[in-house]
Amino acid sequence: MTTHPKPLTVLLTDPPGGTLGLSLPPGSLVTDTNDGPWSEPLLWVADGVAAPGTWAEYLPARDVGLQPVLLQDESGIAEWWDGELDPGMMSDPGDHHAEGVLKDYWEFAASETEENEDGEDAGETIAPFISTWPGLAPGRTAADPAVTAADVARGLIGHSLKSPRLALVPVGRAADIPAAIGWSGPVNYENDVARLCAVLRSWEDRFGAQVVALSYARLDMSVAAPPQTLDEALAVAAEHFAFCPDNVWQGYESIRLYAEEALVGNPHWTFWWD
Structure with a gap:
């Protein structure tokens, strides 16, 4: 698993991060509570709510090895990022291959669709694809x-x-953020988020996708090169269905409808696991 380098330890004695070339607002360092009292910090979190331009302001932090991400507390009460993160449970994203991961997920999602729907309806859900992984x-x-x-x-x-x-x-x-902090949003679907991060790396390479925000069970990404035609979107939608079948099962009637309404020309991808 990724070891956590020194930038965050600098903030222990220099909270604004001036020696890193940063000017941080008041914030807190979050440590892995499962790794004992001497564990190094996992991430830094601002004390205050982010303003619309905040994310862009901290892009320079990438120059010192820190990736910005928004963390949303959906309940408004419990800060899930301070107590429910367990990076020790994750493998390394580099140990996995995106296509192999997606093929496994596709076969599971297609099988579950067939079990929960009769044959004709299941075919309509995944059309124009069949149960074989499309690549x-x-x-x-x-x-x-x-x-x-x-x-x-x-x-x-x-x-x-x-x-x-x-x-x-x-x-x-940015693709490695979920595994590095031990995020468990998709725990009912995948325990080892590093496998998902292997897919995120591939999307980062192929579509300029970036992890922008994490919530308790939701992931938001920006997409610099989204599909522009229905045919392009269908191919991407198959990957999304494998990655997070709830996007289709609980939001759209079919992969085709999802491609048409959620992907064509859309620079924002959202995934939510039930």
Whole structure:
């Protein structure tokens, strides 16, 4: 698993992060409570609620090995990021291959769909695909992912995310954030979030996708190069169905409808696990 480098330990004695070239507001360091009292911090979280432009302001933190992400406390009471994070349960995203992970997930989701629906309805749900894994969608040339990420973060703050906090996580790429902090949002679907992060890495490479926000069981991503046609969107929708079947099962009647309404030209992907 990723070890947590020194930037956060600097904040123990320099809370504003001036020696790192940062100017942080009041915040707290969150440690892995499952790793004993001497564990190094997992992440830094601002004390106050993020303003619309906050995420973009802390993009320079990437230069010192800290990735910005918004953390939303859906209940408004319990701060799930301070007590429910367990990175020790995760493997390393680099140990997994995105297509193999998605193939496994696809076969499970397709099988569950067939079990819960009669044959005809199950076919309509996953059409134009069949139960055989269709393969990875081709990627597209991305514009600047950081610009898109800042735009998506700005749109989330105060809208679908009512009171998010800015956090900084010591990882080299945004795709690794969930595993690095031991996020357990999809626990009813996947215990080892590093497997999901292998897919996030692939989306980062193919579509300029960036992890922008995490909630208790929700993940928001910006997408610098989203699919632009229905055919492109269908191929991506198959991956989304494998990655998070609840996106289709609980929000749309079929993969086709999901592709049409949620993916074509959309720079914002959201996943939610029941």
